[in-house]
Amino acid sequence: MTSTSTRDLVSQPYKYGFVTEIETDKIAKGLSEEVVRLISAKKEEPDFLLQFRLKAFRHWLTLEEPDWAALGYPEIDYQDIVYYAAPKQQEKKASLDEVDPKLLETFDKLGIPLSEQKRLSNVAVDAVFDSVSIATTYKEKLAEHGVVFCSFSEAVKEHPELIERYLGTVVSSNDNYFAALNSAVFSDGSFVFIPKGVECPMELSTYFRINSGDTGQFERTLIVAEEGASVSYLEGCTAPMFDTNQLHAAVVELVALDDASIKYSTVQNWYAGDENGVGGIYNFVTKRGQCRGDRSRISWTQVETGSAITWKYPSCVLQGADSVGEFYSVALTNNCQQADTGTKMVHVGPRTRSTIVSKGISAGRSSNSYRGLVQMGPNAKAARNYSQCDSMLIGDQAAANTYPYIRSQQPQAAIEHEASTCRISEDQLFYLQSRGIGFEEAVSMMVSGFCRDVFNQLPMEFAAEADKLLALKLEGSVG
Amino acid sequence: MIRPDAELLLDIQDLHASVEDKPILKGVNLQVKAGEVHAVMGRNGSGKSTLSKVLAGHPAYRVTGGSVRYRGQDLFELEPEERARLGVFLGFQYPVEIPGVSNLEFLRVSTNARREKQGEEELDTFAFEDHVHDKLKVVQMDPAFLERSVNEGFSGGEKKRNEILQMALLEPVVAILDETDSGLDIDALRIVAGGVNQLATEDNATLLITHYQRLLDEITPDYVHVMAAGRILRTGGRELALELEQTGYDWVDQELAAQGAA
Numbered sequence: 001m002t003s004t005s006t007r008d009l010v011s012q013p014y015k016y017g018f019v020t021e022i023e024t025d026k027i028a029k030g031l032s033e034e035v036v037r038l039i040s041a042k043k044e045e046p047d048f049l050l051q052f053r054l055k056a057f058r059h060w061l062t063l064e065e066p067d068w069a070a071l072g073y074p075e076i077d078y079q080d081i082v083y084y085a086a087p088k089q090q091e092k093k094a095s096l097d098e099v100d101p102k103l104l105e106t107f108d109k110l111g112i113p114l115s116e117q118k119r120l121s122n123v124a125v126d127a128v129f130d131s132v133s134i135a136t137t138y139k140e141k142l143a144e145h146g147v148v149f150c151s152f153s154e155a156v157k158e159h160p161e162l163i164e165r166y167l168g169t170v171v172s173s174n175d176n177y178f179a180a181l182n183s184a185v186f187s188d189g190s191f192v193f194i195p196k197g198v199e200c201p202m203e204l205s206t207y208f209r210i211n212s213g214d215t216g217q218f219e220r221t222l223i224v225a226e227e228g229a230s231v232s233y234l235e236g237c238t239a240p241m242f243d244t245n246q247l248h249a250a251v252v253e254l255v256a257l258d259d260a261s262i263k264y265s266t267v268q269n270w271y272a273g274d275e276n277g278v279g280g281i282y283n284f285v286t287k288r289g290q291c292r293g294d295r296s297r298i299s300w301t302q303v304e305t306g307s308a309i310t311w312k313y314p315s316c317v318l319q320g321a322d323s324v325g326e327f328y329s330v331a332l333t334n335n336c337q338q339a340d341t342g343t344k345m346v347h348v349g350p351r352t353r354s355t356i357v358s359k360g361i362s363a364g365r366s367s368n369s370y371r372g373l374v375q376m377g378p379n380a381k382a383a384r385n386y387s388q389c390d391s392m393l394i395g396d397q398a399a400a401n402t403y404p405y406i407r408s409q410q411p412q413a414a415i416e417h418e419a420s421t422c423r424i425s426e427d428q429l430f431y432l433q434s435r436g437i438g439f440e441e442a443v444s445m446m447v448s449g450f451c452r453d454v455f456n457q458l459p460m461e462f463a464a465e466a467d468k469l470l471a472l473k474l475e476g477s478v479g
Numbered sequence: 480m481i482r483p484d485a486e487l488l489l490d491i492q493d494l495h496a497s498v499e500d501k502p503i504l505k506g507v508n509l510q511v512k513a514g515e516v517h518a519v520m521g522r523n524g525s526g527k528s529t530l531s532k533v534l535a536g537h538p539a540y541r542v543t544g545g546s547v548r549y550r551g552q553d554l555f556e557l558e559p560e561e562r563a564r565l566g567v568f569l570g571f572q573y574p575v576e577i578p579g580v581s582n583l584e585f586l587r588v589s590t591n592a593r594r595e596k597q598g599e600e601e602l603d604t605f606a607f608e609d610h611v612h613d614k615l616k617v618v619q620m621d622p623a624f625l626e627r628s629v630n631e632g633f634s635g636g637e638k639k640r641n642e643i644l645q646m647a648l649l650e651p652v653v654a655i656l657d658e659t660d661s662g663l664d665i666d667a668l669r670i671v672a673g674g675v676n677q678l679a680t681e682d683n684a685t686l687l688i689t690h691y692q693r694l695l696d697e698i699t700p701d702y703v704h705v706m707a708a709g710r711i712l713r714t715g716g717r718e719l720a721l722e723l724e725q726t727g728y729d730w731v732d733q734e735l736a737a738q739g740a741a
Binding site (some may be wrong): 426427428430431433434435436437438439445446449 | 535536537538539558559560562563564568569571574575576577578579580581584585588589592593596628629645649
């Protein structure tokens, strides 16, 4: 209990001003069964979770890292990673004057409000904008509706039965190499539970999860919407995020029961490395939603602009009859970034529907691949899929690839696939400029038009930021 | 219309410019005053198009010498979008297509950029729709073209009319029309020329870059300049164009050779 109360004391910077750095509690680098046990012990987890981790770890040892993606990267040394570090409170800066002016310039361009800028740069936040009390009010409102929104670790303590019931039921530890690794050593993440018939009264954002310390490189998130429940969850932000940990292997599981709906939006701008891609984040994520109930709906919307390498396929398993899965994506790569991303829509139940709209934008010397699977099982009578994959190439050194997989065992299922490619050229930009439209606005207009179908799916405040974010990421990529 | 006391809008002095290190303009001198219509004629490769691109600020072209003053201001100090907002308009020879960007939205944003500079109120989507419908008449263009992406799937003639529509909306001070007549049949040519004539006032000027005499049947120039080897070789009145029609450009080679020898 001592460690918890110290944390509470220390989480009130607005009262005490500066916070001194506490000793971090770390396990030495390397991965072994002992490390897994140690992680579970430090988090004070119940036995079922320890067994879950151990089973995953033992399975991981039997696996070989996959290399089928259209990606290239130096070998990862799994023994050279610290798998556990207790959250620490960093010393806060006094004001924005102490922050790198280039970072502030980025914030300005993205239109990020001052209070948010302070929070992101670890500047002490004054009483008026106290993020801790805002988060508390938020939690109270949710509690009134019976909505649970907390960190995964907290959920293990407060709602172990829910974790035990749902964890690993959408993405099993056997699913793939990185899911197995994550299942063994996951640090923390979000847990959301919406009880029967409840429409979550507000958009849930990771911003409001009291999150002291590092974001964690093996994030684990679980969202459950019971019968008739609905929720919109927003992950990430447009501001550039840095992390000393290079490998990010998260797992996100969504479960929607009868008549439930989950909307999961992501805006990702992890550090992409220098112009040669050195030092950027590897974002290897397994995200899957299970439309378990009839007439349930799961929607993924993602704007991926950062990371040195993005490797993820947010997917939907459409089990329930009449269930709906959607995937809207804008993936931007510039300089030497690489992306191999897409989705899997697995139709199991009858009259299930899926929609895929993927927009890839490649600039610089980057490589951007869409990889998608549409699968119709034997029981997917009258099921339908519509897929649209568009690529935009900027400059003449970028690459775009599409790998669509279609597997159908149901003759009465309909699958439609459309694809297109286009370019932004110096001449097009000059044409707009010659009509009084500045460079940034010109790129924005062209990219915006291209991404409109996807941006329309984002929560309102992000749609506007997304336009600015793309324009910012594309600076210097033409001419 | 030539008026001696009209404002000097464009003052080009000894202009030199290159593209990919290859010199194209080798000392162009030209003065354009308010209310005037100038025609620049010449063979392919004479530098006519380059002149228009350099004035508009195309990034592929580098100015290597000389100067251009636009209403007393150094033109090359200004970014292309600034020049446009201040009233320099380039009607492209080959207007580019921009899929995904709605023609209506593009016209609205560019019109507002110009209006802001002129100290006029910007138009919202609804006000602009009314505004643009009036201007469509200048080029006899169907409103359906507004719904499409910029120039996407437009025929040659439709693209040229879209250029003149933009001219009608932006109300430029100096309009440089680069071979606006190329690829047009006689009816389309008449519509385009009619538009240009309608938009000409005593406060603005037009620089027509053209290969053929026939455009000048529809738009009467005050001055005709013949360009060759990156310079203006000869300047005359309307009759010079007619003369060229008769004699062709052979005399140009002789004159260049003579100058080279001198």
